[in-house]
Amino acid sequence: MxxxxxxxxxxxxxxxxxxxxxxxxxxxxxxxxxxxxxxxxxxxxxxxxxxxxxxxxxxxxxxxxxxxxxxxxxxxxxxxxxxxxxxxxxxxxxxxxxxxxxxxxxxxxxxxxxxxxxxxxxxxxxxxxxxxxxxxxxxxxxxxxxxxxxxxGTLPVILAIFKTPEDQDKFNKDLAEMSIINKTQKYLGSQRKDMLLEYELDTRLKADQIKALSALTDEMIYM
Missing domain, CATH: 3.30.1330.90 (D-3-phosphoglycerate dehydrogenase; domain 3)
Structure with missing residues (x-):
């Protein structure tokens, strides 16, 4: 894939x-x-x-x-x-x-x-x-x-690195509150203690959505 x-x-x-x-x-x-x-x-x-x-x-x-x-x-x-x-x-x-x-x-x-x-x-x-x-x-x-x-996943996708499960939970809740639908959510593993996840999205994000989500984790990549 x-x-x-x-x-x-x-x-x-x-x-x-x-x-x-x-x-x-x-x-x-x-x-x-x-x-x-x-x-x-x-x-x-x-x-x-x-x-x-x-x-x-x-x-x-x-x-x-x-x-x-x-x-x-x-x-x-x-x-x-x-x-x-x-x-x-x-x-x-x-x-x-x-x-x-x-x-x-x-x-x-x-x-x-x-x-x-x-x-x-x-x-x-x-x-x-x-x-x-x-x-x-x-x-x-x-x-x-x-x-x-x-x-x-198919683009657009978000690759996000979280330091704690709580950070990930907060990110997921904000996705839902912003009506951003992720078709899949996959744990990609880590060579460090952090968690890397991939979110496959239904539609491309707007600039304000990207800015808001970026504030929830120090390391988020949107493609």
Whole structure:
């Protein structure tokens, strides 16, 4: 099972989103992978390393995948005029950017695979995602804070770390009070004393909901 963006709901999802081209899979999808990595990292990286596999490794330069994925990491929307200049903008901000064309098969078993490594002098994360068409992506693995996570639900999802069962209970009650429906709630384990849980949601959250829920735990990731 993998974490996938919201299922296709209209012909516009199949055609693809409004974006800076040329390809929804290689450009808009790459923006979405970069954005997911940004959400997980929750900080400003000083170093970005992108590992491309299979189709992405072969065509990333010609299809704009490089500037697209960096623009997602920088927080640009797919139709932002700055998207084509994202690599230069990152480097102007003092961020080291590297692209590696891997010659092996995708570690997450999809031809349009990017493994994103973000780091600074405080912490590092690794996110493995793939673009499956129309700007839609799957996040199949996340390595962060000692955790090795393979999300199981369709996006949107919340990954939340709780220090005590009471913190988790409070979070669950607030979800219910805010009428946020989580279809599944799965304990993903821990390499520390904290508890990591994944919540698969029915609908995307609003900005005020994300802010309110983030206040309930020091470590919450929304994708």
């Amino acid at each position: 993998t974490a996938t963006t919201v299922n296709y709901k209209s012909v516009f999802d199949i055609i693809g989103p409004i974006m800076i081209g040329p390809s929804s899979s290689h450009t808009a999808g790459a923006v979405a992978i970069g954005k997911a990595a940004r959400e997980v990292y929750r900080d400003d990286p000083t170093k970005i390393v992108i590992h491309y596999y299979e189709s992405f490794a072969e065509t990333h330069k010609g299809h704009g995948t490089d500037y697209a994925i960096i623009s997602g990491i920088l927080g640009f929307a797919p139709d932002d005029a700055r998207v084509p200049d994202a690599v230069n903008i990152a480097e102007e901000r003092g961020i080291s950017v590297s692209f590696i064309e891997e010659q092996t098969d995708s570690p997450i078993h999809h031809p349009n695979t990017a493994v994103v490594e973000l780091s600074n002098d405080k912490h590092a994360i690794e996110l493995s995602g793939c673009s499956i068409g129309g700007g839609t992506i799957e996040v199949r693995n996340i390595k962060m804070e000692g955790y090795d996570i393979s999300p199981t």
